[in-house]
Amino acid sequence: MAVPGPGYAITARVEAPPSATAAGDLAVAVGRVGGVMTAFDVVESRPDSIIVDISCNALSERHAEEITDALGTLDGVRVRNVSDRTFLVHLGGKIEVTAKVGLRTREDLSRAYTPGVARVCQAIAARPEAARSLTIKRNTVAVVTDGSAVLGLGNLGAAAAMPVMEGKAALFKRFAGVDAWPVCLDTQDTEEIIRTVEILAPAYGGINLEDIAAPACFEIEARLRETLDIPVFHDDQHGTAVVVLGALRNALRVVGKRAEDCRIVICGVGAAGSAIIRLLLPLQPADLLAVDVDGIIHEGRPGLHPSLEWVAERTNAENRTGDVHDALPGADVFIGVSAPNLLHADDVKGMADDAIVFALANPDPEIDPGIAQHYAAVVATGRSDYPNQINNVLAFPGIFRGLLDAQARTITDAMLLAASAAIADVVAEPNPLFIVPSVFDSTVSPAVASAVRKVSEARGSELASVQAALDAGAESAEGVTKEET
Numbered sequence: 001m002a003v004p005g006p007g008y009a010i011t012a013r014v015e016a017p018p019s020a021t022a023a024g025d026l027a028v029a030v031g032r033v034g035g036v037m038t039a040f041d042v043v044e045s046r047p048d049s050i051i052v053d054i055s056c057n058a059l060s061e062r063h064a065e066e067i068t069d070a071l072g073t074l075d076g077v078r079v080r081n082v083s084d085r086t087f088l089v090h091l092g093g094k095i096e097v098t099a100k101v102g103l104r105t106r107e108d109l110s111r112a113y114t115p116g117v118a119r120v121c122q123a124i125a126a127r128p129e130a131a132r133s134l135t136i137k138r139n140t141v142a143v144v145t146d147g148s149a150v151l152g153l154g155n156l157g158a159a160a161a162m163p164v165m166e167g168k169a170a171l172f173k174r175f176a177g178v179d180a181w182p183v184c185l186d187t188q189d190t191e192e193i194i195r196t197v198e199i200l201a202p203a204y205g206g207i208n209l210e211d212i213a214a215p216a217c218f219e220i221e222a223r224l225r226e227t228l229d230i231p232v233f234h235d236d237q238h239g240t241a242v243v244v245l246g247a248l249r250n251a252l253r254v255v256g257k258r259a260e261d262c263r264i265v266i267c268g269v270g271a272a273g274s275a276i277i278r279l280l281l282p283l284q285p286a287d288l289l290a291v292d293v294d295g296i297i298h299e300g301r302p303g304l305h306p307s308l309e310w311v312a313e314r315t316n317a318e319n320r321t322g323d324v325h326d327a328l329p330g331a332d333v334f335i336g337v338s339a340p341n342l343l344h345a346d347d348v349k350g351m352a353d354d355a356i357v358f359a360l361a362n363p364d365p366e367i368d369p370g371i372a373q374h375y376a377a378v379v380a381t382g383r384s385d386y387p388n389q390i391n392n393v394l395a396f397p398g399i400f401r402g403l404l405d406a407q408a409r410t411i412t413d414a415m416l417l418a419a420s421a422a423i424a425d426v427v428a429e430p431n432p433l434f435i436v437p438s439v440f441d442s443t444v445s446p447a448v449a450s451a452v453r454k455v456s457e458a459r460g461s462e463l464a465s466v467q468a469a470l471d472a473g474a475e476s477a478e479g480v481t482k483e484e485t
Contacts, residue, residue: 003036003059003385004034004035004036004056004057004058004059004063005057005059005384005385006057006085006086007086007363008057008058008059008060008061008063008064008086009038009055009056009057009058009084009085009086010055010056010058010064010067010068010082010083010084010085011039011053011054011055011056011082011083011085012053012054012056012067012068012071012079012081012082012083013043013051013052013053013079013080013081013082013083014026014051014052014054014071014077014078014079014080015049015050015051015052015077015078015080016049016050016052016074016076016077016078017048017049017050017075017076017077018045018046018047018048018049018050022050022052023040023052025074025077026040026052026054026071026074026077027040029070029071029073029074030054030056030067030070030071032070033063033066033067033069033070034059034063034066035056035057035058035063035066035067035070036056036057037054037055037056038055038056038057039053039054039055040052040053040054040055041053041055051080054071055085064082064084068082090163090166093162093166094163094166094167094169094170095166095169095170095173095181120134131202132205132407135203136179136203137202137203137204137205138205138404138407139177139178139179139205139404140178140179140180140181140203140204140205140206141172141178141179141180141181141204141205141206141207141208141400141404142180142181142183142197142200142201142203142204142206142207142208143165143168143169143172143180143181143182143183143208143210144183144185144193144197144207144208144209144210144212145158145161145164145165145182145183145184145185145209145210145211145212146158146161146184146185146187146188146193146211146212147159147160147161147184147188147211148188148211148212148213148216149211149212149213149214149217149236149271150164150211151164151211151362152361152362152363155188155213157186158184158185158186159184159186161184161210161211162182162184164210164211165182165183165184165210165211166182168180168182168208168210168235169181169182171393171396171397172396172397172400174397175393175397175398175439175444175445176397176398176400176401176445176449177401178397178400178401178404180208183197183200188216190216190219190220193212193216193220194220194223194224194227197220197224197228198224198227198228201228201230204230205230205403205404205407206230206231206232206233206400206403206404207224207228207230207231207232207233208233208234208235208396208400209221209224209232209233209234209235209236210234210235210236211236212234212236212271213270213271214270214271214274214307215305215306215307217234217236217237217271218271218274218307220234221234221237225410225411229409230408230409231400231403231408231409231410231411232410232411233396233399233400233403233411234271234275235392235395235396236271236272237271237272237274237275238275238395238411238416239392239395239396239399240271240272240275240276240337240360240390240392241272241275241276241278241279241416241420242279242394242395242399242416242419242420242423243390243391243392243394243395243420243423243436244276244279244335244358244360244390245276245279245280245417245420246394246395246419246420246421246422246423246424246436247358247380247388247390247423247424247435247436248280248333248335248356248358249420249421249424250424250427250430250435250436251333251356251358251378251380251430251435252356253430254377254378254430254431254432254435255354255356255377255378256354257332257354259280259283259284259285260283260284260285260286261286261332262285262286262332262333263285263286263287263288263289263330263331263332263333263352264280264285264287264288264289264331264332264333264334264335265288265289265291265324265327265328265331265333265334265335266280266288266289266290266291266335266336266337267291267324267327267334267335267336267337267338267342267366268291268292268336268337268338268339268361269290269291269292269297269308269311270292270337272337272360273290273292273335273337273338274307274311276335276337277290277311277314277315278413279413279416279417279420281314282413282417287315287316287317287318288314288315288316289315289316289320289327289331290311290315290316291323291324291327291338292308292338295321295322295323295324296316296320296321296322296323296324296326296327297311297312297315297316298312298316298319298320298321299312299313299316299319300319301321324342324343324347325343325347328343328347328348328350328351329350329351330350330351330352331351331352331355332351332352332354332355332356333355333356333357333358334348334351334355334356334357334358334359334366335358335360336357336358336359336360336361336365336366336367337360337361338361338366339361339366340361340364340365340366341364341366341367341368342361342366342367343359343366343367343372344367345367345371345374345375347367348367348371348372348374348375348376349375351375351376354377355375355376355377356376356377356378356379357372357376357378357379357380358379358380358381358390359372359379359380359381360380360381360382360390361382362381362382362383363382363383365381365382365383369381369383369386377432378432378435379432380435380436387433387434388433388434388435388436389436389439390436391436391439393439394423394436394437394439394444394448395419395420395423395448397445397448398419398422398444398445398446398447398448398449398452399411399415399416399419399448399449399452401445401446401448401449401452402415402419402448402449402450402451402452402453402456403415403452403453403456405449405453406452406453406456406457408456412455412459414455414459415451415452415455415456418451418452418454418455419448419451419452421451422444422447422448422450422451423436423437423444423447423448424436425447426441426443426444426447
């Protein structure tokens with residue numbers, strides 16, 4: 001069951017009688033309606049009253065109103081004002097641009113801007129790759145969205161997506177020192193999105209696609225990867241998949257099972273579900289069943305989108321049919337990236353012994369974690385108020401840090417697998433309540449970055465060797481031609 005949290009935090013400024021019981025009466029009023037008081041600050045004291053700021057965590061906007069109403073019903077108490085602390089965080093936006101160089105003198109200005117900057121422009125024009133070292137391109141990522149799938153809220157549009165993109169940019173900076181910037185596009189036309197990103201790309205060292213609905217997100221990512229010379233990463237797909245795989249590695253260690261012996265059920269085959277399947281397949285599970293709103297995906301199911309045809313060809317070895325309830329009996333692992341409250345206690349009870357349940361729908365999971373814990377050995381969610389939070393912030397900052405440091409031009413599944421292993425390895429001794437590190441564990445991002453960088457550099461060396469061999473072959477062929485002539 002959900003508990004009051006900081007996502008719905010309020011501060012109520014109240015005027016109350018200056019009695020010895022005032023503080024206790026206010027605290028009891030908050031607690032009586034299920035609120036959690038986090039701070040009590042006396043702002044002003046007068047002979048006939050005190051002014052107090054009461055900070056509380058609530059369950060929802062409606063619950064916050066109930067807390068306010070409870071305070072206002074006390075004798076002699078008047079609620080002067082209520083501030084939503086989440087909205088206060090967002091006032092004026094959450095990020096800003098700051099200069100890295102001092103601009104205190106004419107000399108500073110001459111070097112940072114005109115006339116000195118002209119020399120740097122000419123150097124880049126003569127050697128375009130120099131932009132990676134002489135501009136913000138070396139450390140900058142564009143966080144691109146069309147607002148068509150904002151969190152679990154649906155199609156809210158570009159402007160309403162801005163707070164999420166700003167938050168993403170702030171996380172990039174906080175956890176990996178990457179300078180990211182929101183690019184919210186007022187179009188949901190696939191061709192316009194692709195072309196716009198292509199036009200913007202020269203200013204950035206990487207593209208992070210975010211909150212773009214399936215199936216358009218698949219085509220957008222695939223085509224941008226083909227045309228751009230910088231990494232393109234759809235976090236809703238690959239960030240989620242990387243953290244899920246890292247968590248699953250440790251969950252399997254806890255229950256003493258091997259992936260190749262497990263039957264895994266994936267519920268939800270949109271952006272995240274498809275990417276999870278893609279990373280799970282190399283582990284060669286005994287079987288993998290994918291379930292969407294129309295049931296278990298199987299070959300021959302009419303009306304399959306091409307992205308689901310790919311899934312059907314690689315999963316469901318026994319060609320099972322039915323819905324998620326039919327898929328679960330005897331399954332070792334359930335991974336849900338779908339919708340709230342889909343499962344019942346009997347569904348988890350019918351899974352294999354020592355089952356693993358990742359109920360990741362947010363904010364309300366596929367099954368109440370408290371219920372799932374009665375029957376599953378390991379339970380994870382996407383929420384911060386339960387153990388084992390599967391949070392993308394464990395992945396994307398470090399992944400891009402590694403890509404930028406390696407000056408990578410693309411991103412591969414091998415890099416994603418390395419990132420997932422790095423996340424798992426941070427947890428030396430996993431247990432049922434600790435299969436993924438804390439998002440504030442300062443060792444996670446460097447570990448992920450190092451793993452990605454090593455794979456990227458190894459791939460770069462391999463490609464350089466192949467190119468050298470091709471060049472040598474071309475020179476040899478040219479020499480033979482000349483001799484024959």
